[in-house]
Amino acid sequence: MSTEFSRRGVLRAGLATSGAALLSAMPASRLLAQEPEKPSEIIVRAWGGEWVESLKNGVSDRFTEMTGIAVRHDLTEDNEIQPKVWAAVAQGRVPPIHINWDTTTNATKSALRGVTEDISDLDNLANTTDLAKPVGLEGYPLVNTYGYVYVLAYRPEAFPDGAPKSWRDLLDPKFKGRIALYNDGIGFHFPAQVAGGGSLEDIPDNMDACWDFVREMKEQNPLLGEDPDFTTWFQNGEIDAACTISTNALAAKKNGVDLAWTVPEEGCKFDTDCLWIPKGLPDNELYWAKQYINLALSQESQQIWLDGLGLPGVVPGLTPPEGLAGDPSYPTTPADFEHLIRISSAVQVQNESDWFARFKEIMQG
Amino acid sequence: MHVRTGGFPVLIMAVACLPAGTGPGQTLSTRHRNAAMPEIPSKDDTHTTFRYPLRWRIMDALNGGLDRFWPARMSPYTGWALIMPALLLVGVLVLGLFEMADNSLHTLDRATFRLSEAYTLENYQTVMESATYGRVITRSVFAAGLTVFFTLLLALPYAYIMVRTTSSAVRKALLVTLFLPFFIGQVVRAYGLLIILGTTGVANNALGLVGIEPMRLLFNFPAVVFGLVQYMLPFAVLMLAPALTAIPRETETAASSLGANWVQGFRHVVLPMAKPGLIGAGLVVGTLALTDFAMPAMLGGGSQDFIANAIYDQFFRTADQGLGAALALLLVVLGSVIVGIVISIFGAGTLGMGNRK
Structure with missing residues (x-):
């Protein structure tokens, strides 16, 4: 068998060999600098109503414009998507969503379980405040995107003497059956600890004061529900006051309900929400999911997204939405935080189940 | 061929x-x-x-x-072939129950939010020692009992008139009224009740016409039972109608010819002969009410939870699958025991088993 070598053939072989050598010697980061294949869509779990509208306007639409990738919003409740994601990761399946918009406490549970991707390589993290960094976790298994306050929302008509000064004002008999709390008590435990005569330093070891005040509140026969319930109850005239996230109060007000909110002297709970990516995504989809979160941390996206929510973001220089500058639900300066109660996610994650159970025990009686 | x-x-x-x-x-x-x-x-x-x-x-x-x-x-295997899909379906449910039974024997490790390796009865102990779960279980059973009572009370005359009426227009109207709610899901019906019974709803507006101040009709135990009765009524009527149809009209005529008035005839002839239908309907309504989630969640105002709501909380709110599984298994056992007692005393009614106990 004879083999003939032509000049072109030798040149082609030489080029191919040198190309292969170059690729193998190139650092991985250089290779990844090339955009991976774009998926047709990415799925972001979100809360409905004003929440998803704001995310769509501020982040999702901009992401689609910039990348051509469609964004689908999955409105499954955060608590319900959690076991689905956990099961998918445990079984080695591709998770049902690309990005989870979640409460930081819930997300921390997922991070502790080891189902979250590390996103500490996002470029825009460099421009974020301390609020973005998850507390008590290595790196960035999640990134906080804004803060919010569980305010005391009220119908001004029911408080002719002005805003309630204390959570104890709700114990007035005229408010029997006219108050609403979250059905697990979230947002209310910490101010109740103060209103019950206790100290925040005693959380979580001694919360007797909290439970005493919850028992007093139980006598008022409060309604217990979720975010959408509060808006409906205010709209239907079922309640006069509620401990709820300021965004819900703002949404009800935008819908024509005469509503105001305040931070009573005992304080209000301040917490954060975050974005995270579940493990198990194909590499290209993981890349684009990261790009989505990176965009969510950009100044422009934060401004539009959080204008809709009426909440303070995690990048400096944002302009407060109209009417919210100086509002207690929109804290930006250290002075604003003086009346807000912030308990670490680690403490909340470890004790939340017990607090929920105790609250239920009192309220289900 | x-x-x-x-x-x-x-x-x-x-x-x-x-x-x-x-x-x-x-x-x-x-x-x-x-x-x-x-x-x-x-x-x-x-x-x-x-x-x-x-x-x-x-x-x-x-x-x-x-x-x-x-x-x-x-x-010779044709019968088995026909029943095999149903057996497979039940088999999947049984497998799920085994999985849940296994989960119920592990507690949640809050450092990793996974179930711990060790086997323990701690979850069952938690349920038994908890005053909350005691109240929730008692409430569920009591509400299911009330729902059965009121549903049968309303369904029996409805089904009787539907079966016995000589007017085809009345029968059709009753049938249409009966089937309409089936086209609307439970959640939508509960939402409808929220609108009707709300403080500014139709019911309170009607009361206002006669000078009665608006009152809270929702978010309490009676509201939940009312919602359940309203939801279960069509099921009960559909279970009762065949049983009443099976009672020959002549038996009532015979009772009447022997001097019984309508009430006596209904009480001594129709009711005893309708017993299989009443038991069948009672069992279906009771088990559905005992395991209901939506009505207590929507009409209870958060303070009237049933066992299903407590299970939901453990699975989805606190991520404690072990405790949720323990509660779920207890619900299965509780429902099975209650149904077993009823069947052993009254028989299975129209649910079959050859009318034997």
């Missing part, structure tokens, strides 16, 4: 379609045709005056397909 004896009913129909002189064991194919038999044209013989009927062709095709799929020698 090979006609089998026995097997599926469709084959009997096929035999019935054959002309005189053919029957089980005989064939119509030219290959097996007996010369002594009456001349039956071949389906392939286009020159004969007899036209091979289309339904024969269809039956041939069906029978041929059936023969290939389920040969005659498999006939």
Whole structure:
């Protein structure tokens, strides 16, 4: 068998060999600098109503414009998507969503379980405040995107003497059956600890004061529900006051309900929400999911997204939405935080189940 | 065409379609045709005056397909084949129950939010020692009992009138009214009640017309039971109607001819004879009410949880699958025990079992 070598053939072989050598010697980061294949869509779990509208306007639409990738919003409740994601990761399946918009406490549970991707390589993290960094976790298994306050929302008509000064004002008999709390008590435990005569330093070891005040509140026969319930109850005239996230109060007000909110002297709970990516995504989809979160941390996206929510973001220089500058639900300066109660996610994650159970025990009686 | 004896009913129909002189064991194919038999044209013989009927062709095709799929020698297993899909479905449920039973024996490790490796009865102990779960379980059972009582109380006259009325217009109107709610899901119906019974709803507006101040009709235990009764009524009527239809009208006439007035006849003749229907309907309504989630969640205002709501909380709110599984299994056991007691005392009613206890 004879083999003939032509000049072109030798040149082609030489080029191919040198190309292969170059690729193998190139650092991985250089290779990844090339955009991976774009998926047709990415799925972001979100809360409905004003929440998803704001995310769509501020982040999702901009992401689609910039990348051509469609964004689908999955409105499954955060608590319900959690076991689905956990099961998918445990079984080695591709998770049902690309990005989870979640409460930081819930997300921390997922991070502790080891189902979250590390996103500490996002470029825009460099421009974020301390609020973005998850507390008590290595790196960035999640990134906080804004803060919010569980305010005391009220119908001004029911408080002719002005805003309630204390959570104890709700114990007035005229408010029997006219108050609403979250059905697990979230947002209310910490101010109740103060209103019950206790100290925040005693959380979580001694919360007797909290439970005493919850028992007093139980006598008022409060309604217990979720975010959408509060808006409906205010709209239907079922309640006069509620401990709820300021965004819900703002949404009800935008819908024509005469509503105001305040931070009573005992304080209000301040917490954060975050974005995270579940493990198990194909590499290209993981890349684009990261790009989505990176965009969510950009100044422009934060401004539009959080204008809709009426909440303070995690990048400096944002302009407060109209009417919210100086509002207690929109804290930006250290002075604003003086009346807000912030308990670490680690403490909340470890004790939340017990607090929920105790609250239920009192309220289900 | 090979006609089998026995097997599926469709084959009997096929035999019935054959002309005189053919029957089980005989064939119509030219290959097996007996010369002594009456001349039956071949389906392939286009020159004969007899036209091979289309339904024969269809039956041939069906029978041929059936023969290939389920040969005659498999006939003894036909019953098992028919019940197999249902058995598989139940099997999947049983497997799920085993999985839950296993989960219920592990506690949640809050450092990793996974179930711990060690087996323990701690979750069951938590349920037994918890005043909350005690109240929730008691409330669920009590509400289910009340729902059964009020639903049957309303369903019996409804079903009786529907069955006994001589007016076809009335019967149709009652049937339409009965079936309409089936086209609307439970959640939507509960939401409808929120609108009707709300502080500014239709009910309070009507009360206002007679000078009664608006009152809280929702978010309490009676509201939940009301919602459940409203939801269960069609189920109960549908269970009762066949039982009442089975009571010959003549028995009531006989009672009347012997001097019983309508009330006495209803009490001493209709009610005892409707017992199987009442028990069947009671069992269905009771089990559905005991395990209900939506009505207590939507009409209870958060303070009237049933066991299903407590299970939801553990699975989805606190991510404690072990405790949630323990509660779920206790609900299964509780429901089974209650149903078992009712069946052992009153029989299974129209739910079958040959009317035996």
